Amino acid sequence: xxxxxxxxxxxxxxxxxxxxxxxxxxxxxxxxxxxxxxxxxxxxxxxxxxxxxxxxxxxxxxxxxxxxxxxxxxxxxxxxxxxxxxxxxxxxxxxxxxxxxxxxxxxxxxxxxxxxxxxxxxxxxxxxxxxxxxxxxxxxxxxxxxxxxxxxxxxxxxxxxxxxxxxxxxxxxxxxxx
Numbered sequence: 001x002x003x004x005x006x007x008x009x010x011x012x013x014x015x016x017x018x019x020x021x022x023x024x025x026x027x028x029x030x031x032x033x034x035x036x037x038x039x040x041x042x043x044x045x046x047x048x049x050x051x052x053x054x055x056x057x058x059x060x061x062x063x064x065x066x067x068x069x070x071x072x073x074x075x076x077x078x079x080x081x082x083x084x085x086x087x088x089x090x091x092x093x094x095x096x097x098x099x100x101x102x103x104x105x106x107x108x109x110x111x112x113x114x115x116x117x118x119x120x121x122x123x124x125x126x127x128x129x130x131x132x133x134x135x136x137x138x139x140x141x142x143x144x145x146x147x148x149x150x151x152x153x154x155x156x157x158x159x160x161x162x163x164x165x166x167x168x169x170x171x172x173x174x175x176x177x178x
Contacts, residue, residue, distance in 0.1 A: 001014055001015065001016050001017055001028075001034060001038060002014070002015040002017075003015075003038055003039075004108075006098040006100070007093075007096065007098060008084070008086055008093045008096060008097075008098050010113050011084050011098045011110065011111065011112055011113070011116065012039075012040065012110070012111040013098075013100050013108055013109070013110050013111075014038075014108060014109040014110070014111060015106075015107075015108050016028060016029070016107055016108075016109070018107055027107060029074065029109075030044075030072065030132065035072075040072075040111055042070050042072070042134045043134060044072065044132035044133060044134050045133060045134060045135065045136060046132070046133045046135075046136055046137070047130065047131070047132050047133075048130070048131050048132075048133065049076075049128060049129065049130045049131075050128075050129045051126060051127065051128050051129070052122040052127050052129065053122065053125050053126065053127075053164070054122055054123060054124055054125045054127075054159070054161070055121075055122065055159055055161045055162065055163055055164050056121075056122040056163075056164045056165075057119065057120070057121045057122070057147055057156070057163040057164065057165050057169070058119055058120055058122075058165075058166075058169065059083070059117065059118055059119020059120060059144070059145075059147060059169065060083070060085055060117035060118060060119040060144060060145040060146070060147055060172065061117060061118055061119065061142070061143070061144050061145075062087065062116065062117045062118065062143050062144070062145070063135070063137070063138060063141040063142055063143065064141045064143055065114075065141070066141075067135050067136065067137075067138035067140075067141040068114035068115065068135060068141070069114060069133045069134060069135045069137075070111075070112065070113045070114050070133070070134040070135075071110075071111075071112045071118060071131050071132065071133055071134075072109055072110075072111050072112075072131060072132040073102065073109060073110050073111075073112065073118075073129070073130070073131040073132075074102060074107070074108070074109040074110075074130055074131070075102040075103050075104055075127060075128065075129055075130070076104060076128040076129070076130050077104050077126060077127060077128040078103065078104060078122065078123070078124035078125070078126060078127025078128060079101060079102065079103035079104070079105070079122075079123040079124045079127060080101070080102050080103070080120040080121060080122050080123060080127060080129060081099060081100075081101055081120060081121045081123060081156070081157065082099070082100050082101070082102050082110055082118075082119075082120045083097050083098065083099050083100075083118070083119050083120065083154055084097060084098045084110065084112040084116045084117070084118055085097045085116060085117040085118075085119075085145065085152055085154075085175075086115065086116055087115060087116060087117050087145065087175070087178065088115035088116075091115070095151060095152055095175055097152060097154055098110070099154065099155070101123070102120075103123075103124075114134075117143075117144070117145040119147055121156055121157070121163070143178065144168065144169060144172035144173070145172050145173065145174075145175060145178060146172045146173065146174050146175075147165070147169060147172070149174050149175050151174070151175055151176065152175055
């Protein structure tokens with residue numbers, strides 16, 4: 001596995017070693033020992049999966065303590081533009097983001113530690129998005145951040161269709177208000 005550096009040192013993009021031949025491919029999506037050796041020392045408790053159509057924008061979501069979550073994310077089918085926004089007060093990268101394309105083709109993963117808001121834009125129909133969490137979901141600790149906050153200025157690509165957001169995601173607060 002290769003670890004690709006990002007502009008925020010705590011967010012890591014992971015490129016697995018893929019074995020391909022005429023039959024198809026094989027790779028390890030997660031091996032705790034190998035990830036620990038790579039500096040990702042996290043015990044995951046829950047796996048989640050969603051399927052979305054092109055143009056769906058989910059996020060930016062996070063959970064507060066004591067149920068804040070570290071996530072290890074990958075795309076099983078299709079493609080997304082994935083984003084992690086640093087919301088750790090006092091962090092030198094507060095309000096900065098990492099933006100990466102995850103797809104079934106590149107098989108990359110993104111590791112997002114606690115203290116980040118997370119979201120993604122679906123680039124292909126029937127995209128299957130999978131992620132591990134190190135804490136259980138707790139609705140009382142669920143929070144969000146506006147996907148189009150002008151102070152963060154995520155360069156979401158223009159699609160030939162409007163973005164599809166949940167009513168809740170349309171009403172999330174700005175970074176300055178969290």
